[in-house]
Amino acid sequence: MQEMENKTDDLQAFVNGLKETPNKTNPNKMISTKYQNSIYNVVNLFFNICKDWNGIERNPMKNIKPPKFKTKTTKIYDLEEMYNVLDKLKDENIRDKYVIAILVCSGVRKGELVGLHVEDFNFENNTITVRHNVVSTKRKGTTYEKETKTENGERVITLPPFVINIAKVYLKYREELINKFVERYGKDYVPPDNMLLSRFGKIMHPDTPYKIWCDFRDKNALGEVTPHGLRHSWCTAEYHENKYLTEKELAILMGHGVNIKMTQHYTHPKESNLKNSSMIFNKFEEKLNNNNELFINLKFEQVATILSGKVFTSSDEMYDIVKRYYSLSYDPTYKEIPKMLFQLKKILENNDNLYKDITTFILKTPNDWEAIYKGKELFGDSFKIETIHSKEKRKEFKEKLQDTLEIAL
Secondary structure, eight states: OTGGGGOHHHHHHHHHHGGGOBOSSOTTSBOOHHHHHHHHHHHHHHHHHHHHTTSOSSOTTTTOOOOOOOOOOOOOOOHHHHHHHHHGGGGSOHHHHHHHHHHHHHOOOHHHHHTOBGGGEETTTTEEEEOEEEEEETTTTEEEEEEOSSTTOOEEEEOOHHHHHHHHHHHHHHHHHHHHHHHHHOTTOOOOSBSSBOTTSSBOOTTHHHHHHHHHHHHTTOTTOOHHHHHHHHHHHHHHHOTTOOHHHHHHHHTOOSOSOGGGGGOOOOHHHHTTTTGGGHHHHHHHHTOTTOEEEEEHHHHHHHHHOOOOSOHHHHHHHHHHHTTOSSOOOTTHHHHHHHHHHHHHHHHOHHHHHHHHHHHHOSSHHHHHHHHHHHHOSEEEEEOOOOHHHHHHHHHHHHHHHHHHO
């Protein structure tokens, strides 16, 4: 060690030579500048320990120049582009809608997204509590859950109402998945507490949201923004558009704590301001209420139930359809649901001759299950129903609902 104290030229040559070190997984590429700096820091720490143990008098790395960082510019979306991403979710399945909507609207890491438990959702206050981070070890090939990435990672984030509604629908889908896993593995199967489950009924791999996002992004030609870029996008939009948040409060929502800049020690976060983190999506909420092109997806069984009055699908699904279609912020009573379904039937029948054909076919087929199987072959398995998008129409509908439908029924 004492000989090494004077070998600064050799040490500098060693550090300079790191940029020519091949990557083990891809020999055609060199190790990254980040990895080069990690090696530099380890060697520097080693000599500091030698100095503390009195093995050497000084650290020879003190005057050694570290490798130069090559920083990549993270590609992000502006707020309008984020709205565009959310617009394109209407044709996606409920799992992908859930994953992408939360990534876009919360700024969470992909491991934190997978780490969200059912109990972490407060559907009354429209919030999620980030408590866990799911990681995977490449060497052992295991996926496990631990605490958040940083000490200050645990936090409460307010989500826009439309994202919470997506989460509610996904929660019902999750229950269906669990029932299938029970059938597959037996009654001893115990699902993890996580909202997202793998195809084997275990904790989802943290790279799966990455694949879900990239498939969706590439399919819709949305550029090369990564899930981490979505996190940057959310942070940037909150910083520029949200007048309620200070930089320190934004740092809390990002899971960075409050230690960001010395001058920010003079500002203090307020919980009331943190609750306004979803306000940047208020314009998109308005767009949802005034957009003719937003649809809900129905299966053939659901269309057949509405048009024929026969129970081809569960009452819970009918309840969910009514609430989604009429954009209700409250839970409809069981007295209201039949009336709303009757009104929905009239709207469907006036919408397209296809629905009249389905009604005629269903009523002519004596066996219910035979009708379902044949109906899927003839008419397809899924339909898009245009939503009532106008606030005035919904208000008018609610005012006239009682008189009009009681007479009709």
